[in-house]
Amino acid sequence: MYTEIVMDHFTNPRNVGEIENADGMGEVGNVKCGDIMRIYLRINADEIIEDIKFKTFGCGSAIAASSIATVIVKGKAVKEALQLTNKQVVDALGGLPAVKVHCSVLAEQALKAAIFDYAKKFGKEYPELEGFDPDADDDHHDLIEEIGEF
């Protein structure tokens, strides 16, 4: 059902935890749907993601998607991190079952929500965040239709 990469990131998730006084924190998902993802960011003056941590309530693929997303963007510039798509997350995991694709969307959204929080705190503006609503309810489930199967 899951690839070896998914199982690896589920069993040994990278960057689990919290960052105290994080520069940005974002949370998406809700209990009803069975997955909540929270991402913490430490960002330096050059707008580089120095550190990233996550906490996730969810299934194996939700945990793996959170883990790999943090690995992908750690050390990258915020601008670059904003380019992360859920498809990249899926590809990096070696694929996800169709019903689990929304977990990758959740990872993308959680990262965006954390950067949104950072931008707000530090008065930064990123065109990629235009129209982004960190509190949008469960968009990731509706997105599955459009994304289709990988």
Added chain:
Amino acid sequence: MRLVYMDYSATTPVKEEVLQEMLPYFTEKFGNASSIYSTGRQAKHDMDAARKRIADHLHCVPEELYFTSGGSEADNWAIKGIAKARKSKGNHIITSKIEHHAVLHVCETLEKEGFDVTYLDVDEKGLVDPKAVEAAITDQTILITIMYINNEIGTIEPIVEIGEIAKKHQIIFHTDAVQALGNLRIDLSELPVDLMTFSAHKVYGPKGVGALYVRKGIRIPNLIEGGAQERRRRAGTENVAGIVGFAKAVEIAYDQFDEHVERLVSLREKLIEGLIAAIPDTRVSGDRDQRHPGNVHVCFKYIEGESILLSLDMVGIAGSSGSACTSGSLDPSHVLMAIGLGHDIAHGSLRLTIGDFTTEDDIDYILEQLPPIIDRLRRMSPLYEEAKGAK
């Protein structure tokens, strides 16, 4: 790696004695039970003997048992059959919200065809209230179908009371007894039940065989049309090997009934108590007394069921869950919703079902492996952190 199978309510392994009894029917005794020559007659004879062996244990007459491809077919046949047969008398069916999908989906289909269905609520332990059954009866009610034991949380329903009510109002009563066979001493000479569904693979028999009990005097139209098998009521070349295996499995179940139940209950209680003691915020689902002898169903707050199952699988423990991620939908199982669990609790559900090959050692192994798994997942969960912070 050590393998601990804890999903006996999903299916059971075929017992060695059952397999041995089945094997000749795949090779030298392969005849078609409808054929006139000796190999065919032999198959027919052994199949009818199997029917009698089962009937003797269930205390019914062999002619009241019809073999099917399994529990789902028997449920479909019973409900669709009664609906069709009694359409002129009324269009109302009473069932519960926690039935197996083989009952619920049939009822939903019948609703589209003009039948009215009442889906009764259950209490927080999953019990149907017989008074609610009686209150739901109208002059249009033709069928009541309530399961004997719930497959998920293990609750035993008060089917004697419900059956008496059905009888009083002259309404047909069907019960899905798939989880009950071998775990409750079913006696059809005493139970007020008109139709009962059975499956072989839940009692250490083979998959692909079940039976529908239809009390004498009740007629239902055929579901599967074709040849004249099963006294023209269920077409299709009989699965003789499976039927013979089913009979052997039922015999063993009844021969070893008391020790089977006693052993399972003792292992069940050890596991439930052990989990409660070792893992904080553990909620036992279902009724602690009116319970399937091998059913352990618990919810661990703050985490999600699929991640528990994956973690258990990595240490060789096979279980199941009613979480959304394992049910393939966005909601946790309909049973957990019906007993009033919140999504936060229901998502963290775990069902471990004990069977005849489960040992004390297995239970010890689970009690050693599961607590750190739950702890690890909770430490990853933002909900756990919040709850701890609030305390």
